Every structure is written in structure tokens, then in C-alpha cells.
Amino acid sequence: MHDESLIKELKRKALEIRKWVVESVYRAGSGHPGGSLSIADILACLYFHEMRHNPKDPKWPDRDRLVLSKGHAAPALYAALALSGYFPVEELKNLRKIGHFLQGHPCMKKVPGVDMSTGSLGQGLSAGVGMALAAKIDGRDYRVFVILGDGEIQEGQIWEAANSASHLGLDNLIAILDRNRLQIDGPTEEIMHDEPLSLRWKAFGWEVVEIDGHDIEEILATFHEIKHNEKPTLIIAHTIKGKGVSFMEGTLSFHGKPPSKEQYLRAMNELEQEERELNG
DSSP: OOHHHHHHHHHHHHHHHHHHHHHHHHHHOOOOHHHHHHTTHHHHHHIIIIIIOOOOSTOOOTTTTEEEGGGGGGGHHHHHHHTTTSSOOOGGGGGOOSSSSSSSSSOTTSSSTOOOOOSSSTOHHHHHHHHHHHHHHHHHHOEEEEEETTTGGHHHHHHHHHHHHHTTTOOEEEEEEEEEEEEETTHHHHSSSOOOOOHHHHHHTOEEEEEEEOOHHHHHHHHGGGGGGSOOOOEEEEEETTSSTTTTOOOSTSOOOOOOHHHHHHHHHHHHHHHHHHOO
């Protein structure tokens, strides 16, 4: 069991991430709110508790790495980085704006704290394999976290990387699958069936655990439990696309569309109400 104050603080961070996702995408007039909102709890746990990192030294050699393979969820990653102190939070208002550095997809050359440029789906796990292998070769003990989309894993390169990871014995590699069951063209199972997911990854030589991707305590407990796994680990995080905003939850319409002014105000009101309830 984790301390209640820690759980509450991480819930606050997840809410802050969600508020900034809505704010930044609305101000940009474009972006991907649905899949950004679904990973907010996971990012809160990673950046504010689990990962070893240093905003004052973004390239610290012994930091844990994070690869957002589903790069279109950049608004959530940017919010986590800004709230961690990598750059001013106010910069989140300049998402996708000319003359500013927060592009539509993460760029490691422009954004402090971004470990891999992503956005072309299917490639992030390969990058993670390379990073985890480098740690082994260099004798360093950092871990590599890769956040995957469940539409993305239809890409063949994902499975080549999965096979390589187990062959190379990369027990320092943790993939987190954002299992919200919706991709740009519809429900994942209608586009290309993925099940039985757990058995498929196990067959590729991975340890697999399934969790509620919005349950902070379960997320933290899982990170603790997998620390001594002797294989690469896949966490299948069951999530809701658009989580936290009632009219976005479980819908395709906000995969890659910003809210209108009326929707923005409604979304922010819902998130602020949740914040008030959390703070008691």
C-alpha cells in the first residue's frame, strides 16, 4: 500500500496534465486530446514518482528514459515535462505555434526532456530496445519506458522489436500499452484484431501484466512489482480514450480534433470540479 498523500498528489498531477491537454489543444486549434487524456495517470506516476530523472540536467546519463511511441499524444507528455520543471508551464499555451518549440509530435532536438523524436507510428519500441541495450553495454542501470498505442501495435516493426528485446534479455525495458481500444479509423478489434494480446506478448518472451490504467495505486504497485523481472515487461493498461472529460470519453470524435470554445469551457469546468472534489 502506498501513502494516501502520495496517491492524492499524483491524482492532482494527472488532473493538471489533463487540464493542460485541453488548454493547449484548444489554443492550438489542432491536436490529439483523446489519446493524450488516456495516458495522464500513467505519466503522472512515471514523472512524479517512478522515473529517475533530473529537469535541471535533461541529458543526465543515468536517467531513466521515456519514449512516447504514440507521438500524437505529445500534449500529455509536454504537460508532464513542464510540470516537472523542464521548461516554463506557460509555454504549453504555445503548442503547435510558429516560433515556439512544442511541435505536434515530440522532437528530442527542440524539447528538453524528450528522449526520442516520435510520431511515425511503430518505431518507438525499436528505439527503446536500442536504449535498453546501450544501458547493458555501458554497464548503466537506467530503465527504458515505452508508451505504445493499441492501434500502433498493428505495425510489424513493433513485433520485430518485441522479438529482439526478449532475445537480447532486456529486463530493463518496460513497454506500457495504452489499451483504450480506439484508433483513428474505429475500434481496434474491427480494424485488426489484437487479442489474445497477453498470450501473444508472452509468446514473444515478455512478462505481461494487465492493470487499470487510471488506478494510481495499481499503477504504482505494478511498477514496484516488476522491478525484479528477468525479461522485458509489457504493462497492458486498460484505459478510456478521452478520460476525464465526459463527452470525450470512449469516443472517436476527439482522436485528432480540438474542442470548440463551448466544449473547452465545459471540459475545463468538469476537470476543475474534479479538482475541487479531490482537494476536499
